[in-house]
Each structure stands twice: as structure tokens, then as C-alpha cells.
Amino acid sequence: MGTAELLGALDREGRLLAEAAEAAGTDARVPPCPGWRVRDLLRHTGVVHRWATAFVADAHxxxxxxxxxxxxxxxxxxxxxxxxxxxxxxxxxxxPDDVRCWTFHRAPGASPLAFWVRRQAHETAVHRFDAEAARGGEATAVDAGFAVDGIDELLRGFHARSRSKVRTPEPRVLRVRATAEDGPGGDTGGATLAVWTIRLSQDPPVTVLDASEDADAELAGAAGRLYLALWNRVPVPAVTGDASLAALWRNTSAIV
Structure with a gap:
């Protein structure tokens, strides 16, 4: 997605988060985040927003x-x-497009500004879902293109870093497949939008945006739901192959 589209998403998701938090009340529990109340969610996201703002505003x-x-x-x-x-x-x-500031997993060729717009759009979208879960009722759907971009950031950004705990004693291969929402039940079976191949080992995962080799397991689903699943907000829509790799992801992929 382009920076302008992601900036629009950041604006929209942040407003939806506030609306859901207000409707839920600050003492409401946040089901996807055990131990959190809505006040904790607002404090966390508000601090992250101000932290990100300072890098760009002050060119740190x-x-x-x-x-x-x-x-x-x-x-x-x-x-x-x-x-x-x-x-x-x-x-x-x-x-300005050429602002210089610190970033932490910038994609090749991406500017610091593009990094911060992308990172904060997805940070806010995931926590918007948390706020809506606290409020109850139907959650706002995640746009498929936005979801594919966010899955890519998660797999090839966050989990390319040395901090990733998604590791295996022996080499394994995990595939992630995002589909359109036109399959049976709107979850799986639609046209493939993007495929990632993740090579797991004792080192940080290495992810490529293709289906370049056979996989031991595949996590698949409609892009919007798969996006939330990979952030451990909802169950993975479909798992084929070695289910232990899906459990590995669920148990070790949390971003701190």
C-alpha cells in the first residue's frame, strides 16, 4: 500500500479505537489482551503514538x-x-518525504516517513480490534489490501529481527497464504492474494514473498481474518500439515 493510503488508515483506525473505547468504558476487560482493561489499552496506544510522533517531529x-x-x-x-x-x-x-529519523525494521528502499506511517497504521488497527472486542458486537472488517500489507510487515519486518522467538531446533518451513474473502463462508477458498514462505531454524525466521519450496505446514485464510490471527487476536482460519507449527506461532510470536 502507498503511504497516503496507510495514513488514511491510521487516521480512521485511531478514531474507531477511541469510539469503541468510549462505548465500552475504561473499566471494560479487553478479551484479546488478558489482564488489560480499556484504560490500559488507551494508555499503551497513546504512549506509542507520542513516542512515534517524537521521532518524526524532532528528527531523532x-x-x-x-x-x-x-x-x-x-x-x-x-x-x-x-x-x-x-x-x-x-x-x-x-x-517532508526526506525526513531523517530512527526506525527499527524498515523495508529496503522505504523512507523513515513511510516506515512510521506503516508501523503506526498497523499498531493502531490491531488495537482498534482490541477496543471493539472490549465493546462487544461486530468488529470493523479489515480491508484485504491493508491486511496483506500488515502480514508482510509482521513476517518480513518484526520477525526478521533478532528478537523473534519463532524458532525450531531443526529446519522447518511454514507457509502463510492470504486469500480473498469469496470462498465458502468468506474465510478460505478465495483467490490467493499473497503467499509467504517462512524458513524456521534456530536463527530468526527468514521470510520470502513467494511459494518457493515445499512447506511442512500452511496457515491460510481470508486476508483480514488471517491478519488478526497472525497477531494472535483470533484463531487461524485454516491449518494444513504439521499443526505443531501453528501452535509454535501462537505460543512464540507475541510482539513485546
């Missing part, structure tokens, strides 16, 4: 720690979250 070229969340709750906490989200969107919108 080295890592900096996140700040502490405020001791706010209720309507004051919601207002604080909304203000931080608005400043993030406005900062990224106004930033």
Missing part, C-alpha cells in the same frame, strides 16, 4: 525510551488519547 536519529502513561482515566484519558492520535496523524501528514 537514535532510539529513545517510551514515556510513562498519565494517571488519567475516564473522559480525561479518552481526550488525552485522541489528542495524541491527532498529533501523530498531523505530524506524519506535514513531515
Amino acid at each position: 536519529v537514535s532510539p529513545r525510551p517510551m514515556g510513562d502513561p498519565p494517571d488519567l482515566d475516564g473522559t480525561d484519558l479518552l481526550a488525552w488519547y485522541r489528542a495524541g492520535h491527532r498529533r501523530l496523524v498531523d505530524t506524519l501528514t506535514a513531515a
